[in-house]
Amino acid sequence: HQAKQSWLLRLFESKLFDISMAISYLYNSKEPGVQAYIGNRLFCFRDEDVDFYLPQLLNMYIHMDEDVGDAIKPYIVHRCRQSLDFSLRCALLLGAYSSDMHISAQRHSRGTKLRRLILSDELKPAGKRREPGGAGGGAGGADTGLSPSKRTHQRSKSDATVSISLSSNLKRTASNPKVESEEEPVRLAPEREFIKSLMAIGKRLATLPTKEQKTQRLISELSLLNHKLPARAWLPTAAFPHHVVRVPHSQAVVLNSKDKAPYLIYVEVLECDNFDTANVPARIPENRIRSTRSAENLPECGMGPEHRAGSFSTVPNYDNDDEAWSVDDIVELQVEEFSLGNPGVFPSKKALESWRCWEQESGDFPCGMRGLSLSAARSRRRRLSEQLAHTPTSFRRDPEDPSAVALKEPWQEKVRRIREASPYGHLPSWRLLSVIVKCGDDLRQELLAFQVLKQLQSIWEQERVPLWIKPYKILVISADSGMIEPVLNAVSLHQIKKQSQLALLDYFLQEHGNPNSESFLSAQRNFVRSCAGYCLVCYLLQVKDR
Incomplete structure (x- = not known):
């Protein structure tokens, strides 16, 4: 026996x-040691x-x-003290796995107790403080490099106070100073x-009969949710620390x-660098996007700092004053003109930047738009067209x-499209994520x-077998709900x-061109590698429904 233990x-x-x-x-081991x-x-x-x-x-x-549970618990508790994301996933999995009715009351109680411990503030690390205020989402990269008076993105005054109700859990305290407090909130409350x-x-969408009604309801619901963002919330399917600032509801x-x-x-x-210590970003109103984007693009076209003074002050109401038009106003008109002549084609960001710079170099900005010659407009359109990449075919809209x-x-x-329309898009730390929300499964x-x-x-990969599969991340939220990485x-x-x-x-030929082209051959090779990979998976796992 001793020899066995030694080995x-x-x-x-x-x-x-x-x-x-x-x-x-x-x-498998039955020995407590x-x-x-x-x-x-x-x-x-x-x-x-x-x-x-x-x-x-x-x-x-x-x-x-209990011996196995006692061996595991110290590690779980230690990690929960170190990471909010780990704490969340533990709490969700404990709740999902404890919901099975056949589990004995004693074992159910043990999982429930650990879950309650995680959701309480007892596992909060001692002595942790929030970072001092600054611009952007906590990762120094969010600083735009402007003086404090010109920044459009300030930290919230105090994101430390979040009550348990939904209205205050997701709402930034900077917009509601009356609820500020010196106490830290329950760590996981806003995310939950x-x-x-x-x-x-x-769950509400499932009660509606048609796809069109579901889509309309989804957009309106997410629009309401945006009023409570930014918040100390994150997408657990992402691989980097961040704060959720906005859900573009019309894209859902x-x-x-x-x-x-x-x-x-x-x-x-x-x-951000560290989710646990970074402050929640301040809310940027939707109507600030135009002044923000215009100001950030001016330096790229040769404008000096003296021309940018006051760019981030409150935008006055010029009513119909033509002199008040920004670069983006004119670009939008040009985009409309270009799109009318080229259905389904939209300018790239690089092309839009060239437009903006052209306006600055013309010496007749902004009123010179009225005097542009037809030949100049055509020349500009031709240069823009040359910059546009090939646009793949798009699907038609189907209500079903x-x-x-x-x-x-x-x-x-x-x-690119969502970033240009976002009030947060000008920040260097801005990222776009996607997730599938699933209820009832x-x-x-x-x-x-x-x-x-x-x-x-x-x-x-270790054996260098040229097969390709995509294991997408799964977040189990409960026994009948969760999130899936698209x-x-x-x-x-x-x-x-x-x-x-x-x-x-025929579809491959339509999308990728000639069967001897590099694009077609690459797409064909990728499809075969993926198809072979999943065929082998289905065979090994004996999947019978595909």
């Missing part, structure tokens, strides 16, 4: 002993390696005997309310489903499938499938056939 100890201390082996021994040792070894692994097996760890904590709001929207779409109403939203965030158009649009084009099995796909992907730049085969009325080969 086991040598294995545990070797470089071969990884997190997957630790989980296996923790599950081995379980306690592995519980301590969890602290030696990288956080991201342990995070991958978090569902298994919490399942063991809930379902297995943000998630609850998204889930509640999904309802996805295809017979009984449920899953929907896709795009979320504007400001990246509103997601087709949104999913067909190239991701980079969507990011158990995503715990989807989470397990994600783990299996990640393992297969890792094996194929696959970018992808539409379903059903949508392709319905919209194009073409065979797959």
